[in-house]
Amino acid sequence: MGAQWKAKHKMDAANAKGRIFTKLAKEIAVAARNGADPDMNAKLRSAIDAAKKASMPKDTLERAIKKGAGLLDGPANYENVVYEGFAPHQVPVIVECLTDNKNRSAMSIRQLFRKGQLATSGAVSWDFKHLGQIEAEPINADADAELAAIEAGAQDFEAGDDNEVVFLTEATDLDLVAKALPEFGFNVLTAKLVYRANNPVALDDTQRAEVEAFLDAIDADDDVQNVYVGLAG
Numbered sequence: 189m190g191a192q193w194k195a196k197h198k199m200d201a202a203n204a205k206g207r208i209f210t211k212l213a214k215e216i217a218v219a220a221r222n223g224a225d226p227d228m229n230a231k232l233r234s235a236i237d238a239a240k241k242a243s244m245p246k247d248t249l250e251r252a253i254k255k256g257a258g259l260l261d262g263p264a265n266y267e268n269v270v271y272e273g274f275a276p277h278q279v280p281v282i283v284e285c286l287t288d289n290k291n292r293s294a295m296s297i298r299q300l301f302r303k304g305q306l307a308t309s310g311a312v313s314w315d316f317k318h319l320g321q322i323e324a325e326p327i328n329a330d331a332d333a334e335l336a337a338i339e340a341g342a343q344d345f346e347a348g349d350d351n352e353v354v355f356l357t358e359a360t361d362l363d364l365v366a367k368a369l370p371e372f373g374f375n376v377l378t379a380k381l382v383y384r385a386n387n388p389v390a391l392d393d394t395q396r397a398e399v400e401a402f403l404d405a406i407d408a409d410d411d412v413q414n415v416y417v418g419l420a421g
Contacts (some may be wrong), residue, residue, distance in 0.1 A: 220256025
């Protein structure tokens with residue numbers, strides 16, 4: 189999800205898998221409100237790609253699509269709610285929730301921010317870029333990331349995990365770039381909108397550990413979908 193502070197120390201896969209699947213299933217269900225056919229629904233296609241990358245079981249994926257499309261147990265009544273604030277040491281944080289109970293989410297977020305500072309809308313997001321992020325892998329050894337970025341219309345690119353390349357786009361260009369990349373030698377793994385901090389805060393090891401514990405507690409909440417943080421390194 190959006191918890192990029194975990195890049196250097198992945199959570200134990202066995203413990204994290206269930207929560208990851210729950211969050212992905214929510215994204216799929218919400219996207220499927222606009223149609224159950226991923227070929228006609230770019231948001232759903234991106235959510236399915238992310239679920240496949242995480243090795244979500246096929247039956248779980250299909251159930252989420254049906255639930256979102258209103259074909260199973262009624263429609264998915266999730267709402268998107270965004271909170272802004274600061275972790276310890278004034279590290280800026282944006283929290284995206286998908287919830288079927290906004291009052292419950294608000295109460296949980298207030299409690300989770302007791303060791304930080306919950307802020308009003310706009311207090312933090314002004315210092316983040318809202319952009320598209322595409323994770324892709326080269327189809328063959330001849331694939332040129334710089335050429336692909338230029339030709340597909342991406343704004344920038346950077347090395348990802350393993351052999352992956354991360355392409356960055358304008359928020360409005362995400363789907364167009366994702367569709368174009370295969371023509372230039374890259375297989376798209378995930379495509380989503382994210383927040384990236386303009387001025388990430390640098391901390392020492394002790395401070396960083398405190399902030400990461402704060403962020404882990406937020407990310408563990410059932411209603412929290414993505415957490416974006418302005419933390420350097």
